[in-house]
Amino acid sequence: KNEVEQSPQNLTAQEGEFIxxxxxYSVGISALHWLQQHPGGGxxxxxxxxxxxxxxxxxxxxxxxxxxxxxxxxxxxxPRDSAVYICAVVRSIYLNYGGSQxxxxxxxxxxxxxxx
Amino acid sequence: NAGxxxxxxxxxLKIGQSMTLQCTQDMNHNYxxxxxxxxxxxxxxxxYSVGAGITDKGEVPNGYNVSRSTTEDFPLxxxxxxxxxxxxxxxxxxxxxxxxxxFFGQGTRLTVV
Numbered sequence: 130k131n132e133v134e135q136s137p138q139n140l141t142a143q144e145g146e147f148i149x150x151x152x153x154y155s156v157g158i159s160a161l162h163w164l165q166q167h168p169g170g171g172x173x174x175x176x177x178x179x180x181x182x183x184x185x186x187x188x189x190x191x192x193x194x195x196x197x198x199x200x201x202x203x204x205x206x207x208p209r210d211s212a213v214y215i216c217a218v219v220r221s222i223y224l225n226y227g228g229s230q231x232x233x234x235x236x237x238x239x240x241x242x243x244x245x
Numbered sequence: 246n247a248g249x250x251x252x253x254x255x256x257x258l259k260i261g262q263s264m265t266l267q268c269t270q271d272m273n274h275n276y277x278x279x280x281x282x283x284x285x286x287x288x289x290x291x292x293y294s295v296g297a298g299i300t301d302k303g304e305v306p307n308g309y310n311v312s313r314s315t316t317e318d319f320p321l322x323x324x325x326x327x328x329x330x331x332x333x334x335x336x337x338x339x340x341x342x343x344x345x346x347x348f349f350g351q352g353t354r355l356t357v358v
Contacts, residue, residue, distance in 0.1 A: 133287065162347065172335060172349035215287070232303075233278075233347070235287030 132156050135216050135236040142243050148203040150239045152216030155197065159219050163190050163201050166213040166238065175201070175214075206243045213238040247271050251336050251350035258326040258357045266321040266353050268336030274348070276339045277319040278303075279311065281332040282352075288335065294319055326357045 133154045142148055152161070163175040176183050176190040178199075183190050187206075192199040203210055216236040249270045258264055270277065275296045280288040290303030294313040308330055310322040319338075323330060336350040 131287075164349075170333065170352045170354070172337075172352070174346045174348070177346055217288075232290065233288075235280075235289075237285060237287045 131237070132220075132234050133216055133218055133236040135214075135239050137239060138237070139240045140242070142206050142241070144207060144243055144245050146206050146243075148206050148210075148241065148243075150201045150214050150216075150241070152199040152201070152218075152236055153197060154199075154216075154218045154234075156218065156220050156234070158194075158197075161192055161199050161219065162217040162233070163199075164215040164217060166215060168212065172215070203241075208243045208245050211242050213240050215239075249336055249338055249348050249350040251334075251353050253353060254351065255354050256356070258323070258355065260326060260328065260357060262326050263322070263324050264326070264355075266323070266334055266336070266355075268319045268321065268350060269317050270319075270336075270338040270348070271317065272338060272340070272348065273316060274338035274340050275316065276341065277313065278337045278339075278347075279309070279319070279321045280335045280337065281305065282335060283332050291321065291334075323355075328357050331355060331357045 136151045160179040162177050164172050165175050166172045178192050187204045189202040215238045217233045220232050252267045278293045279291040282288045289305045291309050292311040294300045297316050300311050300313050334353045337347045339345050339347045
């Protein structure tokens with residue numbers, strides 16, 4: 130079983146719809162990232178959160194640490210939101226020479242297509 | 246700001262050839278990473294570096310090597326390319342530990358034939 134599971138894998142919506150993408154994880158984490166991968170391939174960071182909720186424009190991300198679950202919401206979706214949305218969790222690992230470093234574990238992504 | 250710059254964007258290699266994927270960041274980030282993305286799979290960590298002169302293996306390091314002689318540059322070397330190394334490669338950087346935003350390059354699509 131993957132340590133990070135996203136659902137759905139694919140999502141088609143009509144312009145204006147409210148969209149929810151879910152991320153569940155099975156490991157202890159210190160933070161969670163939501164990333165957007167454009168059709169051209171580039172990846173940009175949308176949110177990083179360790180508790181509660183964050184909002185940026187039409188995007189809202191929430192996390193429930195106890196339930197090991199996060200959601201990404203898009204309000205009033207638009208065709209330009211079409212992209213792959215990736216959830217990544219931060220699991221701390223201990224380095225050979227001492228100290229620690231967070232290791233990102235990525236979900237497989239949710240492909241969103243918003244139709245006009 | 247350029248951010249994280251990867252070159253080349255595309256490359257076709259023959260089996261057994263070698264190449265270096267270049268990655269440069271201009272944000273003075275200590276932490277740099279190389280990932281590969283295979284179809285239908287999440288990104289996997291190949292190697293990472295926490296500063297100049299310090300590198301360590303990630304989840305899938307076999308067939309690759311890295312070096313970090315400066316803060317800005319983190320090249321990834323493929324020796325004796327194999328078809329299993331066909332993938333999209335991403336370089337990323339972050340200022341500090343894991344709880345900070347990561348910045349990604351545009352990716353390099355590599356095909357080994």
